[in-house]
Amino acid sequence: MHLQMIEIKNISKSYSEIKALDNIALHIEEGKLFGLIGPDGAGKTTLFRILTTLLIPDRGTATLMNLDTVTDYKKIRRQIGYMPGRFSLYSDLSVQENLEFFAQVFNTTIESNFEMIRDIYVLLEPFKKRKARDLSGGMKQKLALCCALIHKPKILFLDEPTFGVDPVSRKEFWDNLKKLQKTDNITTVVSTPYMDEAALCDEVALIQKGKILAVDTPGNISKKFSHKLFEVKTNNNYKTLLFLRKMDRIHSAFMFGNSIHLTLNNANEVTGLTTELTANNFEFSIKNIEPNIEDTFMELMQKE
Amino acid sequence: MRTFLAFIKKEFKHIFRDKRTLLILFGMPIIQVLLFGFAITTEIKDGKMAILDLAKNRMSQQYISKITSSGYFILKENLKNYSEIEKSFKRGSIKIALVIPEKFAENLGNTNSSVVQVIADASDPNMATMLTSYLSGITNSFAIEKRLVPEVPIKIESKMLYNPENKSVFMFVPGVMTIILMLVSAMMTSITVAREKEIGTMEILLVSPLKPAIIIIGKVLPYLVLSLINAFTILMLGFLVFGMPMEGSRILLFLEILLFIVTSLSLGILISTIAQSQQTAMMMSLMGLMLPTILLSGFIFPIESMPRILQILSNVIPAKWFIIIIKSIMLKGVGIRVVWKETLILAGTSLLFILMTIKKFKIRME
Numbered sequence: 001m002h003l004q005m006i007e008i009k010n011i012s013k014s015y016s017e018i019k020a021l022d023n024i025a026l027h028i029e030e031g032k033l034f035g036l037i038g039p040d041g042a043g044k045t046t047l048f049r050i051l052t053t054l055l056i057p058d059r060g061t062a063t064l065m066n067l068d069t070v071t072d073y074k075k076i077r078r079q080i081g082y083m084p085g086r087f088s089l090y091s092d093l094s095v096q097e098n099l100e101f102f103a104q105v106f107n108t109t110i111e112s113n114f115e116m117i118r119d120i121y122v123l124l125e126p127f128k129k130r131k132a133r134d135l136s137g138g139m140k141q142k143l144a145l146c147c148a149l150i151h152k153p154k155i156l157f158l159d160e161p162t163f164g165v166d167p168v169s170r171k172e173f174w175d176n177l178k179k180l181q182k183t184d185n186i187t188t189v190v191s192t193p194y195m196d197e198a199a200l201c202d203e204v205a206l207i208q209k210g211k212i213l214a215v216d217t218p219g220n221i222s223k224k225f226s227h228k229l230f231e232v233k234t235n236n237n238y239k240t241l242l243f244l245r246k247m248d249r250i251h252s253a254f255m256f257g258n259s260i261h262l263t264l265n266n267a268n269e270v271t272g273l274t275t276e277l278t279a280n281n282f283e284f285s286i287k288n289i290e291p292n293i294e295d296t297f298m299e300l301m302q303k304e
Numbered sequence: 305m306r307t308f309l310a311f312i313k314k315e316f317k318h319i320f321r322d323k324r325t326l327l328i329l330f331g332m333p334i335i336q337v338l339l340f341g342f343a344i345t346t347e348i349k350d351g352k353m354a355i356l357d358l359a360k361n362r363m364s365q366q367y368i369s370k371i372t373s374s375g376y377f378i379l380k381e382n383l384k385n386y387s388e389i390e391k392s393f394k395r396g397s398i399k400i401a402l403v404i405p406e407k408f409a410e411n412l413g414n415t416n417s418s419v420v421q422v423i424a425d426a427s428d429p430n431m432a433t434m435l436t437s438y439l440s441g442i443t444n445s446f447a448i449e450k451r452l453v454p455e456v457p458i459k460i461e462s463k464m465l466y467n468p469e470n471k472s473v474f475m476f477v478p479g480v481m482t483i484i485l486m487l488v489s490a491m492m493t494s495i496t497v498a499r500e501k502e503i504g505t506m507e508i509l510l511v512s513p514l515k516p517a518i519i520i521i522g523k524v525l526p527y528l529v530l531s532l533i534n535a536f537t538i539l540m541l542g543f544l545v546f547g548m549p550m551e552g553s554r555i556l557l558f559l560e561i562l563l564f565i566v567t568s569l570s571l572g573i574l575i576s577t578i579a580q581s582q583q584t585a586m587m588m589s590l591m592g593l594m595l596p597t598i599l600l601s602g603f604i605f606p607i608e609s610m611p612r613i614l615q616i617l618s619n620v621i622p623a624k625w626f627i628i629i630i631k632s633i634m635l636k637g638v639g640i641r642v643v644w645k646e647t648l649i650l651a652g653t654s655l656l657f658i659l660m661t662i663k664k665f666k667i668r669m670e
Contacts (some may be wrong), residue, residue: 086503090318
């Protein structure tokens, strides 16, 4: 039986006319790595700010460790770590100074919580005298994570932590998160626009225009896909896509990296499709594939 | 307490690592005082002058040497005829011209008067007025000296109290100090808070267990110290370079300066609770504080000669009261019994700003 760390009940939040969050409900168990997946402007940051007690929701309540985000904000602030969307560091302070400052702000020292950040810090150590503004994106991100972890938080909120970071650093970062989860049993809520990162979470919520489209394990989310999925590879993707979208038998067709993912109104019509494409002088290959989270997300978004 | 010290330390690092901040903090006060003290002055010294002496007699020679030896005028050109006057003005080589008529002071016996003509370049009206009045002053005393006119029954014996030599630097040192303190305290603090909002560290600070009071005091204290250093530098320059007098109590002066710094700081913090970016904070402080301070504090333009509405408006400018206070203390040597009203106004304003800040400071974001 897992403890409920975060309980979000029917939260709504609007900025003047724009509805940023619309009746959101979620619960996140202790020790989980929870992913909030959605495009820019979906409401991820707003939800983070409500959970980190920085914003008051218009309607609904949220509790962290049974503490209310509005009334018990002081107690909550001591037990959470937050890494805002931009790596919020003091660019004119060195790596060491940034870390020291945030440790002191939380009334602790680097030494007393060093165990927690050791793995990440060893990578930063050679640059500890360097000013934060002179660090690479990946280094900045690691430093920001260290700063958010320095006071041993019970819950870690990471708002788009891999934004603008190179693929190698991204992978390292996720390895670190996994490790933290295992060794320190930290509950982590992480938001990302990257679907490939969603698969690394224990549980994900797909969010779009302030509404939650689905909450489940990444595997189960992929299974929610309701059609048979085909991957088409051609020498001219764009032209093919335009052609495909005009066809009646096509249910949906999207560009997916260097191929096209498509579903048919009737999966048996695949032979009809191939004949038609060949008749129109397209060079292509087509095969049946397993849907991933992104496919599901695209489908769910279309239904909305 | 340890947290607080860490915060202060961080704040000082920000200040000392930013060249632009340092320049504003320490370069500007010195440059401003020297600029105002030496370059921008309302005193008359070496007014450029041309004389067309048509008399060329002993009396006119004595008259001219009386003028040139006063120190207020410097004889640039000896003209030969009327047409040269305008040429000289147009060249800009002179500010004032004097025409001494033929037979100057010779026919006094008959007509009992002699007319000299003074022509001034009024494209700079203040200068023109002052030069003419200085020149007529010299002419009058020359006339009396030479017994050309009988002793006037009523004589004005004027004495310039507190600033006998009419030195404008006595006005500029308090004025510059006021502006610098306002700039350092109000503008710099509002910018530094806005900067934290801009780079997003404010979000982390808010989420941390730091109390808002610690954040505010931590932001304010370094600038309080630096402002005091600035005030000290400006006063020292005033004393050593310009010979400012210091008639009143030093402790009172120090306390009044401290009070004004607190007023400015509270204003800066108030601005920062409203401004979301450094740019807004800077515009608000510059347009909302600096301009009214310079224009309405009585530093450059005398309040008494302003339109009624501006006179009333000048009462809400804290700088106006501060200038009155320091001039009273430094030049007149008065004590708190004379400036208690102005002091109370400053203290009240600070309190009002602080209360407004506490009310407006957000423990959350909007």
